[in-house]
Structure formats: C-alpha cells, structure tokens
Amino acid sequence: MNSVPAASGSRVATVLLAGATVLVGLMAGLFFAFDVSVMPGLAQGDERTYVVAMQNFNAAIDGNGLFGAVFVLALLAAAGSAVLEYRGGRRAVAVWAATAAVLYLLVLVVTFTVNIPLNNELADAGDAVKLTDFSIVERFKGTWVATNIARTLLCTAALTALSRALVLYGRATAR
Numbered sequence: 001m002n003s004v005p006a007a008s009g010s011r012v013a014t015v016l017l018a019g020a021t022v023l024v025g026l027m028a029g030l031f032f033a034f035d036v037s038v039m040p041g042l043a044q045g046d047e048r049t050y051v052v053a054m055q056n057f058n059a060a061i062d063g064n065g066l067f068g069a070v071f072v073l074a075l076l077a078a079a080g081s082a083v084l085e086y087r088g089g090r091r092a093v094a095v096w097a098a099t100a101a102v103l104y105l106l107v108l109v110v111t112f113t114v115n116i117p118l119n120n121e122l123a124d125a126g127d128a129v130k131l132t133d134f135s136i137v138e139r140f141k142g143t144w145v146a147t148n149i150a151r152t153l154l155c156t157a158a159l160t161a162l163s164r165a166l167v168l169y170g171r172a173t174a175r
Helices: 011-043 047-062 065-087 091-124 135-174
Strands: none
Touching: 011 047, 011 065, 011 091, 011 135, 047 091, 047 135, 065 091, 065 135, 091 135
C-alpha cells in the first residue's frame, strides 16, 4: 500500500531551503575570501594601490547583477523557507531557517549601515592617482575589515543554521 507521508515537503520547500543554504554559503565564502586573502594582501601594499583596488572591487560588485541577486535572494529564500516550513508543520525546521534569516538580515544591516557608506566615502575620495591625503585609508581599513569579519561570522552562523534546518527537513520528510 502506497501512502504519502504526512510530513512530506513540497518541491518548493525543498528548493527554497536548499537554495537559501547555497546562497548564504556563497555570501559567507565571499566575505571569508576578503578576510583571509584580499584585505591582508592589500594591507601589504601602498595606500594608493589600496584605494585603487578597493574602488575597483566596489565598482565591480555594485555593477554586478548576479552579486546583487545572490545578496538579496539569500535573505528572501531563508525567510521564505522559514514561512513554508512553519506552515507545513515542521516547526523545528522553521526555527532554524528563521534563525538563519535573522542572522543574514544582520549581515545586510551591517553592510548597509557601515560597509556601503565606507565604500561610498572611498569612492568620493576621487581618483587615487590625484589623492594626497590618505588618512581615509586608515579609517577605512580598521572599520571595514572588522565589520567584514562580523559579516563572515554572521553568514557562517546563518549557514550553520540552514544546514541544521536541512538535516531536520530531511528527517521530517523521510518519515
């Protein structure tokens, strides 16, 4: 006798939860790469090179639709997953997905309140070749690097929460 398990999830719920996990993982990886390679590498060079490189990185990210989509869809997928799981009666999965959504929302808050304004300040400094006052670099480095580490940790925590949600989802839908 074939019966459909009562706790089985929909394809949408599966795709959304898996998608949220991948998207948040991509963002955690991006932030981590800056923490362990890009920023330490730039710190080894001169201030003019630092400004040019950061202006170029920021311009490349700002004009990249794929980055923008991943950046925003990570939150939407995590939050949407939490809602679907709650409605589907998988409360434990919903709690972990909601936790991930809140953690990732904090990433966005830090990004929009600290990192983007710093990026804009650096962009507003103008052409690095003509720049004579590099005091902006020291102010930028300390704060930007610290908040990027915070974003890495928050994204990693969100990724961990989504991983836990996936495990619980698998158990709930296997019954």
